[in-house]
Structure formats: structure tokens, C-alpha cells
Amino acid sequence: MAQSDPHDAEWGVLAANEGYGRPDSEEDYEQISYEDAMGKTWGKNEKKPYRHAAHAMIYAPDGKILWDMYENKAVILMTMRFDGYIGFPGGIMDDGETLEFWLNRELEEEIGLDLTRHSFTKEDHVLSHVIHKKKLLLHFYCKRVTLEECLEIEKRTIDADEYGFEVLGPIRVPMFTFKDNERGLPIFLSNKFIGNAKEDLLYCIERENIMTKEEIQLALENCEKFKARYVR
Numbered sequence: 001m002a003q004s005d006p007h008d009a010e011w012g013v014l015a016a017n018e019g020y021g022r023p024d025s026e027e028d029y030e031q032i033s034y035e036d037a038m039g040k041t042w043g044k045n046e047k048k049p050y051r052h053a054a055h056a057m058i059y060a061p062d063g064k065i066l067w068d069m070y071e072n073k074a075v076i077l078m079t080m081r082f083d084g085y086i087g088f089p090g091g092i093m094d095d096g097e098t099l100e101f102w103l104n105r106e107l108e109e110e111i112g113l114d115l116t117r118h119s120f121t122k123e124d125h126v127l128s129h130v131i132h133k134k135k136l137l138l139h140f141y142c143k144r145v146t147l148e149e150c151l152e153i154e155k156r157t158i159d160a161d162e163y164g165f166e167v168l169g170p171i172r173v174p175m176f177t178f179k180d181n182e183r184g185l186p187i188f189l190s191n192k193f194i195g196n197a198k199e200d201l202l203y204c205i206e207r208e209n210i211m212t213k214e215e216i217q218l219a220l221e222n223c224e225k226f227k228a229r230y231v232r
């Protein structure tokens with residue numbers, strides 16, 4: 001059938017959601033409570049209503065000493081996405097079920113999460129944001145598991161339905177910094193992250209007592225110094 005909307009012709013099946021992945025700035029994100037996010041109708045009668053999206057961080061405390069020198073503070077699972085950004089697994093929610101229902105379904109599809117063992121509940125919710133510009137409500141969840149469980153979850157990613165499509169691979173956050181104060185977490189932070197995934201990551205690292213606020217601030221400062229000197 002002929003395509004009538006040039007936007008659809010350009011983006012095909014991706015047309016409905018492609019706008020959510022366009023670059024934005026930190027100022028576009030307004031933090032709101034879960035109750036406010038879920039309690040309002042958010043433009044239900046407008047031509048394009050707000051959509052909800054939910055993403056999740058799975059991690060385990062580590063403590064392994066790498067190269068006899070650097071302590072890896074935790075194993076934190078992220079993914080290389082189809083669009084070249086780094087992000088957390090999850091996605092846009094459909095109507096008619098709870099956020100956690102759709103989040104669990106996305107996690108099963110994208111990383112093969114075994115929902116009989118690790119399904120997310122409202123208790124795992126950490127943060128919600130609204131981005132009016134994109135008419136998007138973002139919900140973030142975090143779950144601590146044992147190191148053994150975390151490694152099993154990571155391995156299952158390559159057998160997931162979306163491996164090779166929405167998820168190009170599991171990645172770990174380097175939770176250590178070399179003596180040059182750049183290699184490790186600071187350089188990792190200079191990557192491109194989807195949405196506010198970087199802020200979600202840093203928020204949870206502090207909230208879960210993996211690093212202090214001061215340590216995170218230092219990593220961010222060293223990331224900026226690195227970018228100023230090296231990024232072409």
C-alpha cells in the first residue's frame with residue numbers, strides 16, 4: 001500500500017516512536033512523583049497523548065580486584081542499543097496493564113530476564129520524570145541481585161528475542177578508575193547515553209551506596225577534562 005505520510009515513508013515502522021530518541025538536554029527533564037505521573041490523564045484528549053516508558057538497572061556489588069590494582073565496586077548491567085546509544089533495558093508501555101507488567105515484558109524480550117526469579121515490582125521504582133517536549137513520562141527502576149545472579153542475567157541477554165535487534169549487546173559499567181583519573185568510569189561517562197540514562201545510572205550508584213556523591217562528582221569532572229582534551 002502507498003505511504004501517504006512522508007514521515008512514515010522515511011521511518012517506516014519506526015515512525016511512531018522515533019521522536020523519543022532525538023537528542024535533548026538535561027533541562028527538558030522534570031522530576032515528578034510516581035503518583036503524579038500515574039494519577040493525571042496527561043493529554044489523553046489531545047491528538048498525541050503522553051506515553052509512559054520504563055527502564056531498569058540490575059546490579060550486584062562486586063569488590064573484585066582487577067590487575068591486582070583496582071577494585072571493581074559493582075557489576076552494573078547496561079546495553080548497547082540499536083541506535084548506537086548506551087541505555088538500560090526497557091521501553092515504551094502500552095495501555096491496559098501496570099507499568100511493571102510492561103517493564104517485565106520488555107526485560108524478558110530485550111535481555112531474556114527470567115521473570116519467575118527476577119520480576120520487577122512497584123517497590124523497585126526509583127525515579128519518574130516528565131519531558132513535555134516529547135510528551136513522554138519516564139520511569140526508572142533498580143534491583144540489586146547477587147553477583148552469581150547478575151552474571152546469569154547478563155549471559156541470558158544473547159539468547160533474548162531482541163538480541164541483534166533492539167539490543168546489540170550487554171555491557172558493564174567500569175566501576176573503577178585508573179591512576180590517571182580518566183580510564184575507567186570517567187571515560188565511560190563520555191559515551192552517548194539515551195534519554196537520561198546517564199543521570200539514572202549516577203543517581204542509583206549514589207542511592208545504592210556504591211560510590212559517594214563526592215566520588216561521582218570527581219568522575220564527572222575527570223570525564224569533562226578528558227572530553228576537553230581528547231574527543232575529536
Ligand SMILES: O=c1[nH]cnc2c1ncn2[C@H]1C[C@H](O)[C@@H](COP(=O)(O)OP(=O)(O)O)O1
Pocket residue numbers: 017019020021022053055056087088089090091092093138166194195196197198200
Ligand atoms: O535507560 C534509559 N533511561 C532513561 N530514558 C531512557 C532510557 N532508555 C530509553 N529512554 C527514553 C528515550 C527513548 O527514546 C524512550 C523510549 O525508550 P526505548 O527503550 O527506545 O523504547 P522502545 O524500544 O521504542 O519501546 O525512553
